[in-house]
Amino acid sequence: MHTSSQVVFVVDDDLPVREALRSLIRSVGLQCETFASASEFLNFSRSDAPACLVLDVQLSGESGLDLAPELRRAGVDIPIIFMTGHGTIPMSVRAMKDGAMEFLTKPFSERELLGAIEQALQRDTVARTARGELDTIRERYERLTPRERDVFALVAAGRMNKEIAAKLGTAEQTVKQHRGRVMRKLGVRSLAELVRFAERLEL
Numbered sequence: 001m002h003t004s005s006q007v008v009f010v011v012d013d014d015l016p017v018r019e020a021l022r023s024l025i026r027s028v029g030l031q032c033e034t035f036a037s038a039s040e041f042l043n044f045s046r047s048d049a050p051a052c053l054v055l056d057v058q059l060s061g062e063s064g065l066d067l068a069p070e071l072r073r074a075g076v077d078i079p080i081i082f083m084t085g086h087g088t089i090p091m092s093v094r095a096m097k098d099g100a101m102e103f104l105t106k107p108f109s110e111r112e113l114l115g116a117i118e119q120a121l122q123r124d125t126v127a128r129t130a131r132g133e134l135d136t137i138r139e140r141y142e143r144l145t146p147r148e149r150d151v152f153a154l155v156a157a158g159r160m161n162k163e164i165a166a167k168l169g170t171a172e173q174t175v176k177q178h179r180g181r182v183m184r185k186l187g188v189r190s191l192a193e194l195v196r197f198a199e200r201l202e203l
Contacts, residue, residue: 005049006121007031009078011041011064012056021054024110025117038067042074050128052101052120054113057084057091065094077127079120083108137200143185151178155191156198 008025010032012018018034025032035041037059055064068080082095085106095103101123102116144152147168154164161179165172188194 005031005047006125007033007047007049007051008054008117008121009041009044009046009051010034010054011036011038011059011067012054012083013037013060014056017056021113024113028114030117030121038062038064038070041067042070046076050121050125052079052081052117052124054081054083054117057082057095058086065091068095068100079123081113081116081120083113134200137197140186141197141201144182148178148182148185151175152182152186152194152198153203155179155182156195156203 008030010018010021010025012021012034013036015036018036022032022034033044035044038055039062041053055067057064064082071078071080079101080095081102081104082100083104083106084091091103101120104112104116141149150168151164154167159167161172161175165175168175183189183194186194186197188197
């Protein structure tokens, strides 16, 4: 099910194609923004909503394949659906290496395109949720003092309080106090949750 906040961006230098795609995409309840060039898309101020990019490979004076690495360099993480009238295996391999969700060869059916868009929007929604959760985890981690971070890392590595105390040169009771504060600040209630927290941070 689509929501009104989901957006599909279309980059194609052929006006009739842009208009046809916009009409199709809007017919299923999605917002659609169209652009005649990659640079026009790059300069557009995009909202922070689940989105995907439908991108023609052959653009006037430039290749749509060059846009994917540009987006990565600009820190824009968006699923891309490439479309082309003259697809080759090397071209599709390059597109997939650059993170393409789908590589459609014209003529393709409306069903194929809408199916690819559906999958791309689902992927972006999941990715955004995951990034939001990771941001929250990082914010909580930042609340820890340097010593609490030391204790956190050692607890997550499976060390016992007695071992941690010996390693840090402190009393076991002090380690227990630090451990309790770490659990509260991170919002976790068990050792298993704490370990998963550490894994998400890649500690």
